[in-house]
Amino acid sequence: MRMLAYGVAADTVDEYIKIGSSTTLECSLRLCKGDIRLYEQVYLRALIQDDLQIILHVSEMRGFLGMIRSIDCMHWKWKNCPKAWEGQFTKGDKGTTTVILEAVASHDLWIWHVFLRCPGTLNDINVLDRPPVFDDVEQGKAPRVNYFVNQRPYNMTYYLADGIYHSYPTFVKSIRLPQSELDKLFTKHQEGCRKDIEHAFGVLQARFKIICEPARLWDIADLGIIMRSCIILQNMIVEDERDTYAQRWTDFEQPRGIGSSTMQPYSTEVLPAFANHVRARFELRDPDVHHELQVDEMKKKCELCKSPAKLFCESDQASLCWECDAKVHTANFIVTKHHRFLLCHICQSLTPWHGTGPKFVPTISLCNHCVAVTNNNDEDNDQDDDDDDTEDDDEENQVVPWKSTTPPPVSSCSSNSAN
Known part of the structure; x- marks a missing residue:
């Protein structure tokens, strides 16, 4: 020891x-x-x-x-x-x-x-x-x-x-x-x-x-x-x-008995x-489910029903969804005066949109950061489209070299005047 x-x-x-x-x-x-x-x-x-x-x-x-x-x-x-x-x-x-x-x-x-x-x-x-x-x-x-x-x-x-x-x-x-x-x-x-x-x-x-x-x-x-x-x-x-x-947490229970597994007989068929x-191994290593779970864990949840939060009450310091906000802030005339901010639809941060009242109409709002990012992406896409159009115009207006063929005969002056 x-x-x-x-x-x-x-x-x-x-x-x-x-x-x-x-x-x-x-x-x-x-x-x-x-x-x-x-x-x-x-x-x-x-x-x-x-x-x-x-x-x-x-x-x-x-x-x-x-x-x-x-x-x-x-x-x-x-x-x-x-x-x-x-x-x-x-x-x-x-x-x-x-x-x-x-x-x-x-x-x-x-x-x-x-x-x-x-x-x-x-x-x-x-x-x-x-x-x-x-x-x-x-x-x-x-x-x-x-x-x-x-x-x-x-x-x-x-x-x-x-x-x-x-x-x-x-x-x-x-x-x-x-x-x-x-x-x-x-x-x-x-x-x-x-x-x-x-x-x-x-x-x-x-x-x-x-x-x-x-x-x-x-x-x-x-x-x-x-x-x-x-x-x-x-x-x-x-x-x-x-x-x-x-x-303090409750005590853990005693373990259950450990069973033994029997050998499976040899077979050329795929056993269930x-x-x-194979299915469990694929599910265990699925990266798409990992990213979905991480994004869902990042989202703010309603303090009452654990659904995605849509607004933040400054007076109560709580995030709420539309249904719970209507239940809480229609109780009496005092709570209707609570100041609430709408949460961004993308990052769930506070947006400039705020107000008071018994019930908010469900809307989709964006914060200034997400609006700027969206505008920058749109500008980049427009710039890419303009570049593609310019490249297409250049391709249409390309100078093609003269082929090595015999040029047409030059007409004489008398024939031109006759025509």
Whole structure:
């Protein structure tokens, strides 16, 4: 435990404990293997239906409907990496040999997934193809969730990730170089919620110094055993201290039994299970659904019915749709005097159009920025059309060289006069 918690060397306490360094290492590995054998099914279990309901409820309170966890990678320095593997485990920006840890964490710093076998030369995209993080989705074993974002149905949960990941429907990434106010607001909230996995990495390294310092073991399998044991102990601490958080959540349920799968007989026909696997794999990597989900998550929602917001009440500091605005501001003569701004139809920022009254007529409005962008696009299109017309005129007025044919005979003056 001292080696895990403080990261001390194996021969630090050999003077008063009277055991050698090899015995200390063997005892530490046996302790880690015992933790994994006894508690892995509880503290590193797969996501079940009860856990999913709790996480989805918390995600909805945080403003991301359908989000279950955050995913990211961490590099662990490997001091005693074998010489034959140094080229594979050394990355240029790190300057030393590292092992990549891929993990998934929820809002309460509970780590649900861990994979530590990838060399340090890989990035987050290459690592994503190796661990079985999406195997349950492709095999159809993941729980299906039906929800609506911006009045559009979705049936697949997603992770919050940084910008390097693929544009999959299972990822919602931040916007690189956001320009509009809506993009900046979405990026701010997305990066704030995505810090759950970064926070979990920091707490894990602070509690177990053996992970914070370079690894001194020779076998990569032993590194995986130590990492899994530390994460199990970390989840134990989270379960014990969860009620002391500023925002309290209910306890997680115990895992259900794990069933066994039987072997399928060999056949040359396409099995329905394989067809479902191909379909699920395609849905998992559909970039169009990813962009639609990201745009829908960016849109401002009505404070009452969660439909797309159309105006902003300055007095109540709330975004409302047309129906909810009519219900709220027709209650009495006082609320009819509330000042409301129309939201832009494209970026949902405040427009110059504002007013008071019991009910607004549904209209489509644009902000000054979107009007300028639209006008610039129209001018560019007009300029392109003019250029095309000019090119067509030039083609029609081209000078064609005289063909190498015999010119017609020149008539004499007498014949001309006679004619």
